[in-house]
Amino acid sequence: MKDLHISLLSDIYGGLLTEKQRDIVRDYFDYDLSLGEIAASYGISRQAVADTVKTCERSLCKYEETLGFAARLADIRAAVASVSDSLAHGDSVKAKADADALLSEL
Numbered sequence: 001m002k003d004l005h006i007s008l009l010s011d012i013y014g015g016l017l018t019e020k021q022r023d024i025v026r027d028y029f030d031y032d033l034s035l036g037e038i039a040a041s042y043g044i045s046r047q048a049v050a051d052t053v054k055t056c057e058r059s060l061c062k063y064e065e066t067l068g069f070a071a072r073l074a075d076i077r078a079a080v081a082s083v084s085d086s087l088a089h090g091d092s093v094k095a096k097a098d099a100d101a102l103l104s105e106l
Contacts, residue, residue: 002028002032003029003057006025006057007029008070010025010026012064013059013063013064014026016059017060020052021052021056024049024052024053024056035050035053079098079105080102083095083099
């Protein structure tokens, strides 16, 4: 199974890759194409595709390690879910406290 986390990182940091790298990563992770299918599409070897995918995985993970945007996005989503859950259960006091905490972090 392909790593969905890399697909998310590609959505966030894909602009830091070359156009060809971005396209290969998208084909591999988002469109679930095989190395052979991608290689045929670009007229390169399967090994070249595999090397590009691995290089891009390392780069995307390094960007996340340095910048942390995906982790921050996950934290914000969790905080918004907490506010939503509190509102769904009629706890407006907790919802307001959670919303205020979220806003203070932004």
